[in-house]
Amino acid sequence: MNITQLLFWILTVIAIGSALMIVTSKNPVYSVLGLIVTFFAISGHYILMNAQFLAIVNIIVYAGAIMVLFLFVIMLMNLSRATETLKNKWLQIVGAIAGSCLFLVLVAALKNTEIKKNLVEMGTGDIGLVKSLGRELFTTFVIPFEISSVLFLSAMIGSVVIGKKE
Amino acid sequence: MPINYYITLALCLFAIGVVGVLTRRNAIIVFMCIELMLNAVNLLLVAFSKMHHLAKGAAATAGSDGQLFVFFIMVVAAAEVSVGLAIIVMMYRNVHSININFLNRLKH
Numbered sequence: 001m002n003i004t005q006l007l008f009w010i011l012t013v014i015a016i017g018s019a020l021m022i023v024t025s026k027n028p029v030y031s032v033l034g035l036i037v038t039f040f041a042i043s044g045h046y047i048l049m050n051a052q053f054l055a056i057v058n059i060i061v062y063a064g065a066i067m068v069l070f071l072f073v074i075m076l077m078n079l080s081r082a083t084e085t086l087k088n089k090w091l092q093i094v095g096a097i098a099g100s101c102l103f104l105v106l107v108a109a110l111k112n113t114e115i116k117k118n119l120v121e122m123g124t125g126d127i128g129l130v131k132s133l134g135r136e137l138f139t140t141f142v143i144p145f146e147i148s149s150v151l152f153l154s155a156m157i158g159s160v161v162i163g164k165k166e
Numbered sequence: 167m168p169i170n171y172y173i174t175l176a177l178c179l180f181a182i183g184v185v186g187v188l189t190r191r192n193a194i195i196v197f198m199c200i201e202l203m204l205n206a207v208n209l210l211l212v213a214f215s216k217m218h219h220l221a222k223g224a225a226a227t228a229g230s231d232g233q234l235f236v237f238f239i240m241v242v243a244a245a246e247v248s249v250g251l252a253i254i255v256m257m258y259r260n261v262h263s264i265n266i267n268f269l270n271r272l273k274h
């Protein structure tokens with residue numbers, strides 16, 4: 001087992017463990033911290049696959065901006081105490097069973113695909129670097145890139161209009 | 167690494183997100199589980215893009231479409247989070263709770 005496989009398994013264990021922490025913790029602040037750890041583990045996977053631009057963007061956008069927004073909302077509304085009053089055990093058991101069935105069905109369906117043994121390129125290849133991705137983004141994908149700026153403008157106006165006190 | 171390890175990891179994260187959406191009643195935690203599902207799909211897209219790049223090694227830019235799709239998914243997720251948190255704040259201001267069972271009055 002070389003160093004890449006060792007790092008893959010460590011990052012996988014961290015990602016799944018912190019994802020379970022999101023679902024199981026009573027305090028929403030701990031859920032946010034678990035989600036931040038999950039995002040860092042996924043960024044580690046991106047770095048292992050030499051997708052450096054996406055690793056940095058994942059940390060900046062998700063762990064930096066979106067999760068701070070979540071923390072602001074939780075602390076502004078003072079939700080950090082446990083507030084879930086509904087204790088329907090059956091609903092939780094049935095939800096867990098349904099999610100595990102989804103996982104089992106998808107794994108069983110994809111178990112015998114032809115691409116199962118195809119290798120993922122680790123640590124080499126330059127399609128994930130800023131230079132090549134930027135060239136693709138500003139030549140082939142320039143129209144969706146500009147449309148996404150309109151999307152951001154409409155999201156900004158929408159959140160201001162929704163959050164405004166009337 | 168073989169691709170099926172990445173498929174299983176992404177499916178595991180996605181299933182954890184589905185379980186969270188189905189079992190939790192806190193609107194913010196449901197929203198975070200949706201973000202977790204989006205990130206599982208992003209991880210799988212990057213893994214498939216690197217697999218495609220290794221298979222089609224001749225073309226230098228083969229597989230970069232997948233990584234650009236991940237970039238656009240992140241853009242849309244950022245816009246979605248800002249609007250969704252505004253909706254949650256407005257809901258908390260109206261009913262003083264973020265339990266999503268209060269939202270069943272939308273059907274009346």
